[in-house]
Amino acid sequence: MDFPSYYLDHLAGGRLIIGLIATLHVLINHPLAVGAYPLLTWMEWWAHKNNRPDVDHLAYRITFVVFIVTTTVGAMTGVGIWLSTSLFAPFAIGSLLRVFFWGWFSEWLVFISEVALIMWWFLTWKKADTPEKKRKHIKIGVALSIMSWLTMALIVAVLGFMMKPGEWNQTRAFWDAMTNPLYLPQLGFRTFFALMTGSVFLWFASFFFTKKKSALNPDPRGLREWIVYRLSHVVLISLLGTFLFGTWYWNAVPETMKANSSVALLTQEFMNWHGQFQTLLGWTIIAFLVVGIGGLGSSFMIPRWALLIPSFMGIWLLGHFERAREFMRKPWVIGEYMYSNGVHKDELAFLQSEGLLKHATYVKHREITEANKAECGQDIFMLACSRCHSTTGLNGVIEKFTAMYGADKPWDSAGMQLFIKGMHQTRTFMPPFPGTDAEAGALVAYLQQLRANPQTLPGAQSAGIVIAPETTKPAMTAAAQPKR
Amino acid sequence: MNALLANTPIPRDLPLPLPVPEWVLVVCLVVFFLVHILFVNLMVGGSVFVVIAEWMGLKNKRWDALAHEIAQTVTVNKSLAVVMGIGPLLCINLLYTMQWYSANALTGHAWLLIVPLVIVAFLLTYLHKYTWDTWTSGGKKTLHQLIGIAAMLLFFFIPLIFLANVNLMMFPSEWEKVRGFFSSLSIGNVLPRYLHFMAASIAMTGLFLAGWFGRKNADLSHLDAFTRPELRRLFYKVCAYVTLGQFVLGPLLLFTLPSVGITTQVYVIIFSGAAVGLLTVLVLFGELKRDDTRIGSRYWLIVALFSFVVLGMGSGRHVYREAALAGHKAAIKDRTERYAAAVAEFNKNLAAAPAPAEQSAEQLFMNCAACHAPNVKLVGPPLTEIAQIYAGNPDGIVTWAKAPGKKRPELPQMPPMIHLGEANLRKLAELMLEKGAAAK
Numbered sequence: 001m002d003f004p005s006y007y008l009d010h011l012a013g014g015r016l017i018i019g020l021i022a023t024l025h026v027l028i029n030h031p032l033a034v035g036a037y038p039l040l041t042w043m044e045w046w047a048h049k050n051n052r053p054d055v056d057h058l059a060y061r062i063t064f065v066v067f068i069v070t071t072t073v074g075a076m077t078g079v080g081i082w083l084s085t086s087l088f089a090p091f092a093i094g095s096l097l098r099v100f101f102w103g104w105f106s107e108w109l110v111f112i113s114e115v116a117l118i119m120w121w122f123l124t125w126k127k128a129d130t131p132e133k134k135r136k137h138i139k140i141g142v143a144l145s146i147m148s149w150l151t152m153a154l155i156v157a158v159l160g161f162m163m164k165p166g167e168w169n170q171t172r173a174f175w176d177a178m179t180n181p182l183y184l185p186q187l188g189f190r191t192f193f194a195l196m197t198g199s200v201f202l203w204f205a206s207f208f209f210t211k212k213k214s215a216l217n218p219d220p221r222g223l224r225e226w227i228v229y230r231l232s233h234v235v236l237i238s239l240l241g242t243f244l245f246g247t248w249y250w251n252a253v254p255e256t257m258k259a260n261s262s263v264a265l266l267t268q269e270f271m272n273w274h275g276q277f278q279t280l281l282g283w284t285i286i287a288f289l290v291v292g293i294g295g296l297g298s299s300f301m302i303p304r305w306a307l308l309i310p311s312f313m314g315i316w317l318l319g320h321f322e323r324a325r326e327f328m329r330k331p332w333v334i335g336e337y338m339y340s341n342g343v344h345k346d347e348l349a350f351l352q353s354e355g356l357l358k359h360a361t362y363v364k365h366r367e368i369t370e371a372n373k374a375e376c377g378q379d380i381f382m383l384a385c386s387r388c389h390s391t392t393g394l395n396g397v398i399e400k401f402t403a404m405y406g407a408d409k410p411w412d413s414a415g416m417q418l419f420i421k422g423m424h425q426t427r428t429f430m431p432p433f434p435g436t437d438a439e440a441g442a443l444v445a446y447l448q449q450l451r452a453n454p455q456t457l458p459g460a461q462s463a464g465i466v467i468a469p470e471t472t473k474p475a476m477t478a479a480a481q482p483k484r
Numbered sequence: 485m486n487a488l489l490a491n492t493p494i495p496r497d498l499p500l501p502l503p504v505p506e507w508v509l510v511v512c513l514v515v516f517f518l519v520h521i522l523f524v525n526l527m528v529g530g531s532v533f534v535v536i537a538e539w540m541g542l543k544n545k546r547w548d549a550l551a552h553e554i555a556q557t558v559t560v561n562k563s564l565a566v567v568m569g570i571g572p573l574l575c576i577n578l579l580y581t582m583q584w585y586s587a588n589a590l591t592g593h594a595w596l597l598i599v600p601l602v603i604v605a606f607l608l609t610y611l612h613k614y615t616w617d618t619w620t621s622g623g624k625k626t627l628h629q630l631i632g633i634a635a636m637l638l639f640f641f642i643p644l645i646f647l648a649n650v651n652l653m654m655f656p657s658e659w660e661k662v663r664g665f666f667s668s669l670s671i672g673n674v675l676p677r678y679l680h681f682m683a684a685s686i687a688m689t690g691l692f693l694a695g696w697f698g699r700k701n702a703d704l705s706h707l708d709a710f711t712r713p714e715l716r717r718l719f720y721k722v723c724a725y726v727t728l729g730q731f732v733l734g735p736l737l738l739f740t741l742p743s744v745g746i747t748t749q750v751y752v753i754i755f756s757g758a759a760v761g762l763l764t765v766l767v768l769f770g771e772l773k774r775d776d777t778r779i780g781s782r783y784w785l786i787v788a789l790f791s792f793v794v795l796g797m798g799s800g801r802h803v804y805r806e807a808a809l810a811g812h813k814a815a816i817k818d819r820t821e822r823y824a825a826a827v828a829e830f831n832k833n834l835a836a837a838p839a840p841a842e843q844s845a846e847q848l849f850m851n852c853a854a855c856h857a858p859n860v861k862l863v864g865p866p867l868t869e870i871a872q873i874y875a876g877n878p879d880g881i882v883t884w885a886k887a888p889g890k891k892r893p894e895l896p897q898m899p900p901m902i903h904l905g906e907a908n909l910r911k912l913a914e915l916m917l918e919k920g921a922a923a924k
Binding site: 002003004005006017021068071072073075076077079080082083084086087090091093094095097098099101102104105108111112115116119123344346347349350353354359361362403404405412415416418419421422423425426427459460461462463464465466467 | 491494495498499501502503504560567568569570571573581585586588589590591595596598602603606610660661663664665823826830831850851853854855857863896903
């Protein structure tokens with residue numbers, strides 16, 4: 001990649017940060033926004049129709065929590081995905097923004113309306129004191145529910161787009177993403193998952209707001225029974241949807257995976273993931289089923305802590321689900337177009353022939369010599385490996401080679417060099433090494449040095465950048481290249 | 485166009501065209517950015533007003549009530565500031581891909597810190613707002629004030645991170661000197677820009693609040709110790725005097741700008757903006773002289789004049805950036821094109837070259853050699869051992885290589901080699917047996 005490399009050595013290059021921010025965002029967005037808004041709107045409507053101020057007040061108090069969380073952590077983690085991706089994979093986000101501009105632009109418009117609507121809805125709640133005003137107020141809730149679902153529907157298209165194999169780089173069209181075979185099952189799964197976890201969130205929150213008698217809440221016990229009985233229904237219905245769409249997704253994944261994988265084979269890790277997803281989906285559904293059925297019986301059958309079990313299962317399932325997308329993308333960051341280290345498919349052979357160092361901007365040397373070999377290797381590591389691997393930390397290269405070559409004996413440099421050149425064929429989730437033989441050798445020299453003397457590799461954010469002058473020779477083509 | 489210094493990095497751009505014509509993005513960038521910065525101004529300035537008014541409220545309760553009312557606007561404006569920031573961020577990412585992401589990376593830790601810092605600042609503003617009526621006296625009130633101050637200080641710091649990036653991206657010849665966020669502050673003229681921004685925040689919030697509390701249907705029931713004209717006058721005054729101060733801070737910013745982007749056009753635009761600004765200040769002071777019945781009648785005229793000033797400054801700022809980066813952008817374009825041409829030429833020759841001859845068993849063995857050596861155990865068993873197990877049974881090796889299992893607990897599992905094809909695997913198996921026998 002031709003950007004200064006932001007790099008956090010201890011955190012697998014820092015990718016973990018994107019994952020952390022994104023996971024937090026999804027965990028707030030799904031239950032609290034997509035799931036909770038329609039349920040809360042429905043409560044407000046029901047309270048209005050049946051003249052139940054206690055139900056309205058309960059909806060208001062839960063909305064307060066939702067409002068605070070979504071407009072702070074929710075909104076900022078959404079922006080945070082973008083800010084962190086800009087640091088760790090500017091080549092990918094930069095390319096996606098150029099291709100998917102209209103998707104992102106409409107996403108922005110929907111997001112503006114979502115933020116405006118949640119503020120309007122919550123902040124005017126208590127001002128809607130006549131039936132006409134209340135009816136208008138409920139409509140704001142409906143609009144908000146639609147907009148927050150639409151935000152998700154759009155972003156799922158963007159996510160699907162990154163995996164669409166082959167086609168988009170010929171047509172580069174927005175609608176390609178929508179026809180991705182994973183789009184509908186993914187959207188359906190997320191929608192019902194959001195409703196399912198959203199109801200459990202409302203249920204959980206209602207424990208805290210139905211404790212004491214007050215003027216607005218004359219019968220807390222009755223109110224809790226009212227809400228738990230209804231939420232149980234939502235849990236049971238959305239559970240069915242989650243299961244059906246989850247299974248559809250589970251069945252659709254291997255097809256897409258096969259299409260993505262250049263050698264048409266499912267790697268062992270993927271098989272693991274696939275099996276685990278099935279098990280997790282099953283157990284999560286059972287956990288929600290138990291809670292849902294229990295809630296149908298009596299609101300007091302399910303204690304507060306018991307709601308945490310399906311919630312944690314849900315978090316686990318969703319985390320696992322999100323990892324699949326990451327995994328299936330490999331070795332691409334944008335399917336059949338750009339590898340996860342930022343190398344384009346169509347420049348790979350060129351770089352393998354000409355060398356990475358010659359065409360990179362932020363490197364110390366352009367020619368490898370015996371003296372600068374390890375230094376060159378470090379730059380090559382930064383260019384070709386650092387977007388996924390750390391040196392000695394999480395997902396570290398030293399750890400990987402130790403697993404292969406042993407901890408207690410010297411590593412065979414020639415073997416390592418051969419391995420690096422061919423690893424994408426045996427480990428199909430790895431991008432091909434995008435440099436010359438000499439550069440693979442320099443990388444091995446760096447790795448050997450790193451093994452002997454483990455040192456944290458600093459990124460451009462602390463070490464700054466070095467710019468070797470561009471080689472003065474004009475770029476050579478294959479035909480003009482002299483035989484070595 | 486300015487000549488580029490030798491140590492200016494000229495990276496290769498992403499080989500994708502802009503999705504919309506460049507001028508559309510430029511218009512969007514300038515306009516959306518001004519909308520964004522307006523709400524940022526109201527958020528930052530509002531937090532200052534809240535802190536000061538709450539402190540004054542210790543002596544006279546009416547200021548406390550005013551602070552509370554202002555605090556209600558801050559929490560709304562802060563959400564709009566975030567959401568309206570996405571559009572300009574989208575545009576700047578597209579228009580200045582190579583400069584913007586590079587500046588982000590060079591100030592990386594601070595850039596990433598934006599996320600938690602903004603979350604904390606927002607949570608503090610909510611805490612401040614929703615505890616107003618409960619934490620009213622003694623230590624609790626002090627704590628309440630401290631929360632307001634903490635939120636304000638965070639709002640002071642966060643814009644500095646954005647400013648550092650917006651500034652750093654314009655001076656690629658300086659990038660080599662940068663060692664993290666704090667060192668980036670010494671490049672360009674961050675401090676004068678920051679002061680100009682802070683003053684604008686106060687002035688704009690003054691103008692906003694004069695209109696907000698001064699509007700006909702404003703609910704002033706919580707502010708019964710103030711009259712509407714009194715509030716109008718108060719906030720007009722803040723706006724007028726701080727804007728007057730901008731006639732010192734503005735030139736300070738302009739004359740400390742690195743000369744690289746200064747053109748006649750920049751001066752013309754900025755000075756025209758300043759001229760309208762002067763007119764605006766005159767109208768503002770004229771308004772202040774009016775009596776209570778008439779103050780505020782020129783509000784929308786003042787807003788319109790300010791809009792022209794801000795549009796002028798925003799455009800001037802863009803013209804400066806374009807001029808400062810003209811050479812860099814041209815050099816990047818040139819390098820990107822040269823690179824693309826070289827790649828295309830290479831790929832053309834590659835496609836024209838005769839298909840590679842069938843690989844010999846020795847060449848294919850490269851796929852195995854990283855793990856299997858003649859007689860030492862590397863990652864997998866040595867060839868001698870393999871030759872022993874599969875003596876006279878090359879098909880056994882082929883079957884295994886197509887779908888390997890896990891036999892040895894101490895070694896990693898072998899990945900499948902089915903992609904090499906049955907015929908190649910067969911050739912390899914024979915070679916392995918041969919090599920294994922020879923190495924004994």
